[in-house]
Amino acid sequence: MTYLFISDLHLHPSRPHIIDGFLAYLQSIQGQARALYILGDLFEAWVGDDHPEAAFLPVKTALAKCNAGGTPVLLMHGNRDFLIGETFARETGCKLLEDPVLLDLHGTRTLLMHGDSLCIDDQEYQQLRGRLRDPEWQRQALSLPVEERLQLALEARELSELSSRDKDEYIMDVNQGEVLRTLTASGAERLVHGHTHRPGVHEFEHEGRSLQRIVLGDWYEQGSMLEVDADRCELRTLPIC
Numbered sequence: 001m002t003y004l005f006i007s008d009l010h011l012h013p014s015r016p017h018i019i020d021g022f023l024a025y026l027q028s029i030q031g032q033a034r035a036l037y038i039l040g041d042l043f044e045a046w047v048g049d050d051h052p053e054a055a056f057l058p059v060k061t062a063l064a065k066c067n068a069g070g071t072p073v074l075l076m077h078g079n080r081d082f083l084i085g086e087t088f089a090r091e092t093g094c095k096l097l098e099d100p101v102l103l104d105l106h107g108t109r110t111l112l113m114h115g116d117s118l119c120i121d122d123q124e125y126q127q128l129r130g131r132l133r134d135p136e137w138q139r140q141a142l143s144l145p146v147e148e149r150l151q152l153a154l155e156a157r158e159l160s161e162l163s164s165r166d167k168d169e170y171i172m173d174v175n176q177g178e179v180l181r182t183l184t185a186s187g188a189e190r191l192v193h194g195h196t197h198r199p200g201v202h203e204f205e206h207e208g209r210s211l212q213r214i215v216l217g218d219w220y221e222q223g224s225m226l227e228v229d230a231d232r233c234e235l236r237t238l239p240i241c
Helices: 016-029 054-068 086-092 123-132 135-142 146-165 176-186
Strands: 003-006 035-039 073-076 095-097 101-105 108-112 190-193 200-206 209-215 222-229 232-239
Touching: 016 054, 016 222, 054 073, 054 086, 086 095, 108 176, 123 135, 135 146, 176 190, 176 200, 176 209
Parallel strands: 003 035, 035 073, 073 095, 108 190, 190 209
Antiparallel strands: 003 222, 101 108, 200 209, 222 232
């Protein structure tokens, strides 16, 4: 059976067509795939498992059905939904993944990441990432009232958009040297990640090894997914509107 990989859906109440597309996708793969890996930013923002966003209730239900129906869903944190916790995992049946995680996919050592940690040229972002991923910062953030957390998330998104406008494109992309260092350290032959919203398959040689980097796209206009089975590794799109 096929392994499936997606990322960067950025689900939000203001984008109901993406939510509907994802619900249909989950239904279509239930019991038909070995596993679905979501490599971060499933949600545009997640301010804690105690936030009862009505638009996300069908998503949680569909994830639970997919898991119960024979296709396990494994979820990695992104830079927008890193506060997803064990309550969400228990309610949906999803397994939370570390970033990175190394798999053997039909004999190919494959490293899964969200991808933001590879963008080391954006030093401002990496400093922010370090603060947001600090367990003590997260504990303090989750102790705030939900309304205050929602306001902080809104302000953070607006600040991120303003900051991105003034940065060169290459700064917000992965650093190739960091990619090579990460692949070498892990011993992986293939890297799969999201975050940059620049879908593509990149093949290169390093120290006598043939390596591959596959970038998943977002779901703003069409779905982006990677399908891997014993004799196929294909980056595909599907309509969601």
